[in-house]
Amino acid sequence: MRTITLRRSLAALFVAALSFGAITQAQAEALRIGYQKYGTLVLLKAKGSLEKRLAEQGIEVKWTEFPGGPQLLEGLNVGSIDFGVTGETPPVFAQAAGADLLYVASEPPAPTSEAILVPKESPVQSVADLKGKKVALNKGSNVHYLLVRALEDAGLKYSDIQPVYLPPADARAAFERGSVDAWVIWDPFLAAAEQQLQARTLRDGTDLVDNHQFYLATRSYAERHPQVISALVEEIRAVGEDSKSDPDKVTEQVAPLLGLPGDITAIAVKRQGYGARFITPEVVEAQQKIADTFTALKLIPRKLSIAEVIWTPPAGKVAQAAQ
Structure with missing residues (x-):
C-alpha cells in the first residue's frame, strides 16, 4: 500500500513539475522588437496595445532601440531581436551577408x-x-x-x-x-x-526612390510564430491608420520621445508613409531592382533573389490586409 501511495505521489509531483515547466516556458516566451528613433513602431510602443494583446498568449514584448537600419539588422542576424523595421537598402546588404531574414510587410512610399x-x-x-x-x-x-x-x-x-x-x-x-x-x-x-x-x-527622393519602410523577422521566429507576426502587423497597421487621421496627435506623442520641438516633428510626421501591408509582387520587383543595382556596383558580392525571402502570411490574413 505504501508503495502504491508513493508511486501516486511521485506521479503527481511529476505532472505538477511538467505543468509548472509549461507555465514557466509560456511566461518566458518573448517577442523581441528592434526599432529606431522614429517611425510607427515608436507609436506602437507608446500605445501599449501589442503588449496587452500578446499578454493573453503569455508572450512578453521587449523593445531595443537602434541608431539605424544596418545596426538593427545586425541585431536580427545575431539573434538578439526577432523583428524590426528598416528602410529599403539595409535588408539587401543583410541578405547578401547571409542573414536568414524574411520580409513581412511594408509601409507606403515616402x-x-x-x-x-x-x-x-x-x-x-x-x-x-x-x-x-x-x-x-x-x-x-x-x-x-x-x-x-x-x-x-x-x-x-x-x-x-x-x-x-x-x-x-x-x-x-x-x-x-x-x-x-x-x-x-x-x-x-x-x-x-x-x-x-x-x-x-x-x-x-521624389521621382527617384520609393523609400519603403520594411518590417522584417528572423526566418525561425516567423515560421514558428505566424499568428504572432500577423497580430503584430495588424497592430502596426491600426496605429498607422490612426496616425493618418490625426497627425497633430501623433506629433504631440512623438516630439517628447524624439527630444525635438513640435514644429520639427510635425514636418517628419507628415512626410512619413502609414498603413503597413503584407508584401506585394510590385514591392518585390522594386526591391529586386535595388538589390541588382548594388550588385552591379559591386557593393554586394552576389546576385540576390528577393522573392526567396518573402514571408507568407497565414491563410486569410492577406485578404484582411487589403481591406
Missing part, C-alpha cells in the same frame, strides 16, 4: 522623407556639383540607394564622389563643422537639420 543636404551657403547647387566632393551617409541604409540613384540621374558614377560612412549623429557633427560637403539623411534627422541648421535640400 520619397520626401529622405534627402541630400548641403550647408545653406554651400556653392553646390545641383547633384552634378557633388563630383569629387565628400558625402556623408550611413552605409547600407535607405539613403545609400537614394544617393546612387541621384548621382545616376545627374550623369555621375558612384566613384565620382568620396563617400564618408558615418551613423547619423557623427554625420551631423561632420556636416556642422564642414568636414563633409553634403549629407544624405532621413527623417527626423532630415527635418531637424533643415530647421536647426538651415541645411538646404539638394534633392529628395
Whole structure:
C-alpha cells in the first residue's frame, strides 16, 4: 500500500513539475522588437496595445532601440531581436551577408522623407556639383540607394564622389563643422537639420526612390510564430491608420520621445508613409531592382533573389490586409 501511495505521489509531483515547466516556458516566451528613433513602431510602443494583446498568449514584448537600419539588422542576424523595421537598402546588404531574414510587410512610399543636404551657403547647387566632393551617409541604409540613384540621374558614377560612412549623429557633427560637403539623411534627422541648421535640400527622393519602410523577422521566429507576426502587423497597421487621421496627435506623442520641438516633428510626421501591408509582387520587383543595382556596383558580392525571402502570411490574413 505504501508503495502504491508513493508511486501516486511521485506521479503527481511529476505532472505538477511538467505543468509548472509549461507555465514557466509560456511566461518566458518573448517577442523581441528592434526599432529606431522614429517611425510607427515608436507609436506602437507608446500605445501599449501589442503588449496587452500578446499578454493573453503569455508572450512578453521587449523593445531595443537602434541608431539605424544596418545596426538593427545586425541585431536580427545575431539573434538578439526577432523583428524590426528598416528602410529599403539595409535588408539587401543583410541578405547578401547571409542573414536568414524574411520580409513581412511594408509601409507606403515616402520619397520626401529622405534627402541630400548641403550647408545653406554651400556653392553646390545641383547633384552634378557633388563630383569629387565628400558625402556623408550611413552605409547600407535607405539613403545609400537614394544617393546612387541621384548621382545616376545627374550623369555621375558612384566613384565620382568620396563617400564618408558615418551613423547619423557623427554625420551631423561632420556636416556642422564642414568636414563633409553634403549629407544624405532621413527623417527626423532630415527635418531637424533643415530647421536647426538651415541645411538646404539638394534633392529628395521624389521621382527617384520609393523609400519603403520594411518590417522584417528572423526566418525561425516567423515560421514558428505566424499568428504572432500577423497580430503584430495588424497592430502596426491600426496605429498607422490612426496616425493618418490625426497627425497633430501623433506629433504631440512623438516630439517628447524624439527630444525635438513640435514644429520639427510635425514636418517628419507628415512626410512619413502609414498603413503597413503584407508584401506585394510590385514591392518585390522594386526591391529586386535595388538589390541588382548594388550588385552591379559591386557593393554586394552576389546576385540576390528577393522573392526567396518573402514571408507568407497565414491563410486569410492577406485578404484582411487589403481591406
